Amino acid sequence: MRPVFVAGIGSSAFGRHPETSIEALAIRAADAAIREAGLDRSDIGALYLGNFVAGPLLGQEVLAGLVADGLGLPQIPCTKVEGACASGGIAFRHAYLAVATGMCDMALAVGAEKMTHADTAAVTSALNCAMDFRSDGVSGLTFPGLFGLAWRLYEQRYGATRDDISAVVRKNKGNGLKNPLAQMGADLSTQEIGNARLICDPLRLYDCCPASDGAAAVLLVSGERLRDVIPQPVQVLASAQARGSARIAGHPDLCTFEATVAAAKGAYAQAGITADEVSCVELHDCFSIAEIIDAEDLGLMPRGAGAGYAAEGRTAVDGDRPINASGGLLAKGHPVGATGLGQIYESVLQLRGMHTNQVKGAKVALTHNLGGTGVACTVNILRATDA
Amino acid sequence: MRPVFVAGIGSSAFGRHPETSIEALAIRAADAAIREAGLDRSDIGALYLGNFVAGPLLGQEVLAGLVADGLGLPQIPCTKVEGACASGGIAFRHAYLAVATGMCDMALAVGAEKMTHADTAAVTSALNCAMDFRSDGVSGLTFPGLFGLAWRLYEQRYGATRDDISAVVRKNKGNGLKNPLAQMGADLSTQEIGNARLICDPLRLYDCCPASDGAAAVLLVSGERLRDVIPQPVQVLASAQARGSARIAGHPDLCTFEATVAAAKGAYAQAGITADEVSCVELHDCFSIAEIIDAEDLGLMPRGAGAGYAAEGRTAVDGDRPINASGGLLAKGHPVGATGLGQIYESVLQLRGMHTNQVKGAKVALTHNLGGTGVACTVNILRATDA
Numbered sequence: 001m002r003p004v005f006v007a008g009i010g011s012s013a014f015g016r017h018p019e020t021s022i023e024a025l026a027i028r029a030a031d032a033a034i035r036e037a038g039l040d041r042s043d044i045g046a047l048y049l050g051n052f053v054a055g056p057l058l059g060q061e062v063l064a065g066l067v068a069d070g071l072g073l074p075q076i077p078c079t080k081v082e083g084a085c086a087s088g089g090i091a092f093r094h095a096y097l098a099v100a101t102g103m104c105d106m107a108l109a110v111g112a113e114k115m116t117h118a119d120t121a122a123v124t125s126a127l128n129c130a131m132d133f134r135s136d137g138v139s140g141l142t143f144p145g146l147f148g149l150a151w152r153l154y155e156q157r158y159g160a161t162r163d164d165i166s167a168v169v170r171k172n173k174g175n176g177l178k179n180p181l182a183q184m185g186a187d188l189s190t191q192e193i194g195n196a197r198l199i200c201d202p203l204r205l206y207d208c209c210p211a212s213d214g215a216a217a218v219l220l221v222s223g224e225r226l227r228d229v230i231p232q233p234v235q236v237l238a239s240a241q242a243r244g245s246a247r248i249a250g251h252p253d254l255c256t257f258e259a260t261v262a263a264a265k266g267a268y269a270q271a272g273i274t275a276d277e278v279s280c281v282e283l284h285d286c287f288s289i290a291e292i293i294d295a296e297d298l299g300l301m302p303r304g305a306g307a308g309y310a311a312e313g314r315t316a317v318d319g320d321r322p323i324n325a326s327g328g329l330l331a332k333g334h335p336v337g338a339t340g341l342g343q344i345y346e347s348v349l350q351l352r353g354m355h356t357n358q359v360k361g362a363k364v365a366l367t368h369n370l371g372g373t374g375v376a377c378t379v380n381i382l383r384a385t386d387a
Numbered sequence: 388m389r390p391v392f393v394a395g396i397g398s399s400a401f402g403r404h405p406e407t408s409i410e411a412l413a414i415r416a417a418d419a420a421i422r423e424a425g426l427d428r429s430d431i432g433a434l435y436l437g438n439f440v441a442g443p444l445l446g447q448e449v450l451a452g453l454v455a456d457g458l459g460l461p462q463i464p465c466t467k468v469e470g471a472c473a474s475g476g477i478a479f480r481h482a483y484l485a486v487a488t489g490m491c492d493m494a495l496a497v498g499a500e501k502m503t504h505a506d507t508a509a510v511t512s513a514l515n516c517a518m519d520f521r522s523d524g525v526s527g528l529t530f531p532g533l534f535g536l537a538w539r540l541y542e543q544r545y546g547a548t549r550d551d552i553s554a555v556v557r558k559n560k561g562n563g564l565k566n567p568l569a570q571m572g573a574d575l576s577t578q579e580i581g582n583a584r585l586i587c588d589p590l591r592l593y594d595c596c597p598a599s600d601g602a603a604a605v606l607l608v609s610g611e612r613l614r615d616v617i618p619q620p621v622q623v624l625a626s627a628q629a630r631g632s633a634r635i636a637g638h639p640d641l642c643t644f645e646a647t648v649a650a651a652k653g654a655y656a657q658a659g660i661t662a663d664e665v666s667c668v669e670l671h672d673c674f675s676i677a678e679i680i681d682a683e684d685l686g687l688m689p690r691g692a693g694a695g696y697a698a699e700g701r702t703a704v705d706g707d708r709p710i711n712a713s714g715g716l717l718a719k720g721h722p723v724g725a726t727g728l729g730q731i732y733e734s735v736l737q738l739r740g741m742h743t744n745q746v747k748g749a750k751v752a753l754t755h756n757l758g759g760t761g762v763a764c765t766v767n768i769l770r771a772t773d774a
Binding site for chain 1: 456515516519759763
């Protein structure tokens with residue numbers, strides 16, 4: 001495996017894009033990544049596109065080929081990959097592998113989703129394609145339901161309070177306010193969060209990420225291709241993907257996702273670092289409780305300490321364990337197939353020292369993208385090379 | 388790239404499986420492939436699953452993880468790949484790459500689709516996700532419409548007759564009769580084919596492949612893993628994937644698919660062989676006219692000669708250019724995501740000398756899987772190593 005670097009990044013704002021097609025969102029983000037790199041697009045050797053529900057919600061598949069067509073790329077392999085909400089991370093990993101294994105010198109990863117045109121029932125139904133329909137689906141459980149169950153178990157086991165968990169929301173919504181790409185930043189009090197409309201007990205409105213439209217893209221290159229071209233190269237130290245149980249009842253413990261634990265273990269080993277060496281983290285906070293569980297699964301703090309870390313401000317931008325400086329899924333938004341690539345986009349800005357919520361001295365960034373009921377997970381580790 | 392071999396194959400019959408879920412179809416086919424290989428499933432390092440329309444037609448995504456769960460595989464990367472009707476071929480290529488690049492010693496490719504439970508309108512609508520919705524889709528064109536246009540241009544340019552093209556149907560339906568996995572084999576006269584119910588002028592009933600349920604799987608291994616285990620190893624000489632225009636109006640010529648031409652060129656170069664060295668071919672005859680265009684694109688005969696080759700019996704099992712000895716999509720059926728892997732299954736049987744429509748002395752087999760309006764294509768070349 002040879003070294004792989006980020007040559008360019010691009011992203012739409014996450015939010016509502018009623019007038020823009022999913023292809024146009026993806027093409028613009030990818031075009032921005034290619035232009036930023038200043039490299040010749042005819043040298044791109046592979047395209048991977050992460051998307052989850054364009055089939056059911058838009059009647060549009062073959063997005064990888066459509067986007068390549070719009071970008072004017074050569075007759076290269078173009079592949080849509082799907083692993084529910086981890087689709088974007090999976091696209092990134094496959095573009096990374098294409099370059100790392102020497103299959104090509106330059107590969108493009110794109111993620112895109114369009115959801116806000118559909119009504120809540122249609123979106124819920126589409127998202128439930130991420131469950132095992134024949135077990136969890138027919139039981140009537142939804143994703144808020146799953147994470148509501150996890151919350152109840154977590155608070156019972158570790159004694160976390162509603163206010164502890166609200167601290168995650170307060171932080172991420174606040175971070176989102178300063179991120180120009182964020183859909184729903186807000187300055188919320190603990191009371192406003194705890195008294196908001198009930199969605200699925202104990203989850204309230206601000207505990208849940210919104211449905212979003214958006215696209216993000218990353219152009220990856222080998223070291224040879226990179227020389228003298230990119231001013232602030234970011235290296236991909238690791239990209240790991242793992243699976244967990246596809247059924248909720250298959251999880252031995254709802255306070256952990258085995259796919260996250262396995263992917264994190266693989267990524268740390270590949271990068272040759274420990275969790276303590278990570279400067280900043282973008283993780284999959286589809287719900288407030290998810291940020292706490294994910295952070296513990298990633299080894300960022302001891303089991304049961306995640307809620308306390310949030311309440312004590314240790315996961316804030318200026319804390320010792322900065323998490324979701326972007327605002328995360330809760331505030332930046334969650335255009336499903338784009339989310340994993342949006343995390344890379346935010347992390348590259350951090351490692352370039354150019355984020356609007358800059359983590360001081362950020363050298364190593366980790367991203368975590370989780371799909372379905374924990375059925376798929378990717379963990380990536382990036383490093384600033386000019387440090 | 389190190390040598391990659393087929394260690395095991397499995398397949399359902401293609402046809403109607405109303406009582407069997409898509410996961411169960413896929414799990415059974417994959418389990419058969421693993422058991423045939425006699426290797427330890429805990430050593431499998433990656434799973435790729437080809438599927439196209441389980442989202443819209445079944446409300447079920449994350450199939451890669453679901454199938455791995457059912458098979459009892461380890462916490463390996465499990466990825467669904469999509470490129471419309473080429474999804475199965477893309478899954479095969481990615482499993483091949485995982486082993487060829489040394490990422491793992493053993494990888495599983497699975498393809499699955501379930502379509503016969505849905506009504507014709509729902510199936511047509513789902514299949515149209517393979518078109519660019521905003522150009523071709525809104526024009527009202529369907530896939531029979533596209534291939535009807537190609538037929539008209541082909542007959543005008545090359546003087547092929549209805550009876551010439553019917554010869555493809557007659558051959559494939561006849562081959563299907565002898566294939567125990569085929570959905571719709573039949574002994575049809577040229578008159579029955581030419582007088583069948585009109586579907587989309589000039590395409591008649593038997594010119595069109597059926598909607599199908601089915602699954603197929605292939606277990607791929609490195610040479611080291613293979614030693615002393617597999618009695619009749621088949622080597623993967625090449626696996627190529629290319630893209631073409633995503634829009635019908637983007638094709639300069641409807642009598643050729645640029646993605647096929649590019650993928651074939653790549654595959655022949657990788658394998659170091661010419662079309663003349665291919666013993667038998669399984670290609671993407673979604674419609675009768677498609678077999679002729681595909682065969683010419685693959686360089687199996689001169690441009691404009693494809694219809695004549697069929698009429699003269701040269702593409703029959705005992706001809707000098709055997710094509711679709713399995714019955715092809717027209718007779719074996721077309722469970723979309725499974726088709727590309729079904730072609731590998733049939734080709735491995737040929738190279739083992741164990742096909743019910745055995746091509747005598749088959750040493751090298753080629754498979755061709757085409758997606759959408761030619762937006763994605765895979766071409767694979769396999770060789771018998773005990774020859």
